[in-house]
Amino acid sequence: MNKLIHIFKLAWAYKIRKATKLPYPPYQYTIEPTNVCNFKCDFCPQSDPEHQKHRPTGQLTVENFGLFLKKRREVNPGNKNINFTLDGEPFINKNMIKFVELAAKEGLFSRFASNGSLISPEKADLLAKAGPFVASIDFTSEKNFFETIRSKKDNYEKLLENLRYLIKKAGENKNVNLEINDITSFAGVDPEESLKKLKSLFDKNLPPNVRFTTRQFHNFCGHLDLKEKEKRYRLCPYPWTQMAVTHTGDCVPCCRDTSARSILGNVFEDDIKTVWNGPKYRQFRQNLIDKKPELNSACKDCDLPYSGGGSKWKPGYIYRSLLRR
Numbered sequence: 001m002n003k004l005i006h007i008f009k010l011a012w013a014y015k016i017r018k019a020t021k022l023p024y025p026p027y028q029y030t031i032e033p034t035n036v037c038n039f040k041c042d043f044c045p046q047s048d049p050e051h052q053k054h055r056p057t058g059q060l061t062v063e064n065f066g067l068f069l070k071k072r073r074e075v076n077p078g079n080k081n082i083n084f085t086l087d088g089e090p091f092i093n094k095n096m097i098k099f100v101e102l103a104a105k106e107g108l109f110s111r112f113a114s115n116g117s118l119i120s121p122e123k124a125d126l127l128a129k130a131g132p133f134v135a136s137i138d139f140t141s142e143k144n145f146f147e148t149i150r151s152k153k154d155n156y157e158k159l160l161e162n163l164r165y166l167i168k169k170a171g172e173n174k175n176v177n178l179e180i181n182d183i184t185s186f187a188g189v190d191p192e193e194s195l196k197k198l199k200s201l202f203d204k205n206l207p208p209n210v211r212f213t214t215r216q217f218h219n220f221c222g223h224l225d226l227k228e229k230e231k232r233y234r235l236c237p238y239p240w241t242q243m244a245v246t247h248t249g250d251c252v253p254c255c256r257d258t259s260a261r262s263i264l265g266n267v268f269e270d271d272i273k274t275v276w277n278g279p280k281y282r283q284f285r286q287n288l289i290d291k292k293p294e295l296n297s298a299c300k301d302c303d304l305p306y307s308g309g310g311s312k313w314k315p316g317y318i319y320r321s322l323l324r325r
């Protein structure tokens, strides 16, 4: 389906009709390489000792990823993006580079969030050959803060070295695109000053495919107690736009549901369309339309519907970010 027609149908169903049965397939797909992580960052549910008890840990197999690609192609041949994100550090899965390569063979552009610790220079070389990607990597200029918040000693220099190499690689190879996110704002410091300090760790002449941003934090379905909650309710767009899939094929409503609290079907067992418009997905959307997020296990404590009237709710911003995908 043409991208603009897809966005128009999506906007009509979400904003105007508030439909629960959707006349289009998911616009974005996220699949989880693994739900295991080698870091335990304070801002992430992985730091909760109970987190791994919600569902078994494991890895996406190459075979199941191939099955997912096939099913996705059947319903959405024109869509060019794929996200390898949900829970866990993607490079814990030894097949991560293979996934990027398989996605590239389908004409897909990969995106993933990684802590960067496992993307050694050797892996960065292989990744650059595998296909085009955007890696979103969290970092900070403050070594002590890094070691405290991420519960990791002796990783700061290694990660800095990996990032410097990735930036060099981005200058040589257009397949490599980077977003380096400053997490220091989690400690309440001035984000602009902090971002300047972070940039100063790297070469001044950055290639255009490298971007620095300040990480925006959300509460991960109740994991964090963020104070800025407002009363006004806004309809969350995710169940109208994206399908997030765990390494076992379970569909969850969005990439914030890392514990898979709301399982809406399984795409390794059923067709994507069957799950997307199945009774569980439709009831999930209806609960949000009825302003009853508490009826959805995932949404019960999520801050997104109450996250204020910032730029991310403006139609222009939503439209531009959908077009970029």
Ligand code: SF4
Binding pocket: 221, 236, 237, 238, 239, 253, 254, 255, 256, 257, 293, 296, 298, 299, 300, 302, 303, 304, 305
């Ligand atoms: S309200 Fe929160 S948990 Fe529910 S679908 Fe939206 S982002 Fe996900």
